[in-house]
Amino acid sequence: MSGGMLYGGDEIGALVFDPGHHSLRVGYAQEDTPKAEIPAVVGVAPDESPKLEPEAKPEEGNISSHPTTYKYYIDTTYLHSPRPNMEVHNYMKDGMIENWDMFEKIMDYSYEKIIQSESQFHPVLFSESPWNQRQKREKLTEIMFEKYKVPAFFLVKNAALAAFANGRATALVIDSGATHTTAVPVLDGYVISNAVVKSPLGGDYLVLRARELLESMGIDLTPAALIASKEVVREKDKPRYVKKS
Structure with a gap:
């Protein structure tokens, strides 16, 4: 869709956000x-940066004067760097936004690092799954208007967008993502929600089965980033290496 269709102008600079369980397209x-x-994941790890000493001693009974703070790691470069005690959280569940705090971290990063512009200058189009719940739609709309102050906001089914992108207002859209595969009928630009067929088989399941197959064949899949050192071995011998502690 063009910016003119969204907000009455060809040069308005409308943004499109397409969230999924594997990634967010911006x-x-x-x-x-x-x-x-x-x-579509956020790394969370304790913030181990040096902290200033408090001016006053903590009161008796106070266990710690320094409550644990956390740092958040977003995007491929930061997530693929091993960090001690880091946990990875996905803000999506069943094709819908579940963890709103993590989602806002992703949105903050998108505006600051990707768009590099103030959110109030850009109308927004957001895609959603055909089975998205009303309260989640209302929550997303509230965040976009109240926190990001967008001038206009449009929420549309991703299957309808896929049909329009291929020049069709009526189509059967087959969508195979990370966590599920769906068949969604679109009629004159509207999704027929009660006719949607959904399967829990997706890319994550296929990757898991491929990993199990390779491991059953004796192939080591340890990432190179987790290897501290390795030894030279003969061809077809098992690899010998030391993992990072």
Whole structure:
């Protein structure tokens, strides 16, 4: 869709957000491809940076004067760097936004690092799954208007967008994502919700089965980033290495 269809002007700079369980696609409505694809997970680790000593001693009974604070790691470069005690959380569940705090971290990163512009200057188009719940739609709308102050906001089914992108207002859209595969009928631009067929088989399941197959064949899949050192071995011998502690 063009920016003119969204907000009455060809040069308005409307943004498109396409969230999924594997990644979030972000870009401008006038462009053919997303500006960035951000993993839909956030790394959370304790903040071990040095802290200033308090001026006054804590009162008796207070266990710690320094409550634990956390740092958040977003995007591929930061997530693929091993960090002690880091946990990875996905803000999506069953194709819908579940963890709103993590989602807002992703949105803050998108505006600051990807778009590099103030949110109030850009109308927004957001895609959603055909079975998205009303309270989640209302929550997302509230966040976009109240926190990000967007001038206009449009929420539309991703299957309808896929049909329009291929020049069709009526189509059967087959969508195979990370966690599920769906068949969604679209009639004159509207999704027929009660006819949606959904399967829990997706890319994550296929990757898991492929991993099990390779491991059953004796193939070591330890990532290179977790190897501290390795030894030279003969061809077809099992690898010998030391993992990072």
